Amino acid sequence: MLLFDQTFGRPDVLHYPRDVSDSVEVLISSESVPAYAHPGDAGADLTAAESVELQPGERSTVGTGVSIALPDGYVAFVVPRSGLASKHGITVVNSPGTVDAGYRGEIRVTLLNTDSSVAYSVAVGDRIAQLVVMPVSRARFIPVQKLPGSDRGDKGFGSTGYSATKSGDIA
Ligand SMILES: O=c1ccn([C@H]2C[C@H](O)[C@@H](COP(=O)(O)OP(=O)(O)OP(=O)(O)O)O2)c(=O)[nH]1
Numbered sequence: 096m097l098l099f100d101q102t103f104g105r106p107d108v109l110h111y112p113r114d115v116s117d118s119v120e121v122l123i124s125s126e127s128v129p130a131y132a133h134p135g136d137a138g139a140d141l142t143a144a145e146s147v148e149l150q151p152g153e154r155s156t157v158g159t160g161v162s163i164a165l166p167d168g169y170v171a172f173v174v175p176r177s178g179l180a181s182k183h184g185i186t187v188v189n190s191p192g193t194v195d196a197g198y199r200g201e202i203r204v205t206l207l208n209t210d211s212s213v214a215y216s217v218a219v220g221d222r223i224a225q226l227v228v229m230p231v232s233r234a235r236f237i238p239v240q241k242l243p244g245s246d247r248g249d250k251g252f253g254s255t256g257y258s259a260t261k262s263g264d265i266a
Pocket residue numbers: 173189191192193194195196198201202203204205
């Protein structure tokens with residue numbers, strides 16, 4: 096079996112996922128460019144282009160002022176920021192929001208305040224979500240009469256249980 100470091104850089108071997116340091120050029124039309132906070136970060140922060148007050152349990156779609164043109168074969172996912180989620184209960188309703196390569200409109204973020212009692216204010220320029228750009232495959236769906244067997248088969252939705260020590264039990 097070939098190890099990752101033995102094949103890395105060989106043009107005849109496709110590595111997926113690619114190393115996060117592999118960069119891809121994305122055309123952007125925006126006042127502010129999403130920034131990666133640290134080297135190696137997967138997500139570039141998206142900021143709010145408008146202010147909004149989210150009451151407890153309320154959602155709102157917030158503009159970022161950012162429009163991009165991804166190369167074909169790429170997708171960008173709009174995902175929540177962990178700090179906003181854990182400190183304030185702010186999440187992205189449709190996470191991950193999917194930005195298609197052909198989309199040229201403004202990227203908008205549908206935020207939800209999951210806190211049951213505290214409102215959350217978003218000001219212009221606040222970092223509200225992050226954008227993860229990834230290569231993506233398109234499937235060629237091939238209809239068959241019967242799917243090949245597998246170890247999991249049709250078992251899903253908690254079929255392996257929840258406790259690490261009681262694998263197989265349905266908790
Ligand atoms: O969080 C998101 C998700 C999507 N989009 C943009 C980019 C995407 O390409 C477009 C359509 O998104 P999606 O395909 O998820 O929406 P849909 O409800 O399926 O609409 P459509 O019928 O236009 O595909 O909206 C955003 O700005 N933010």
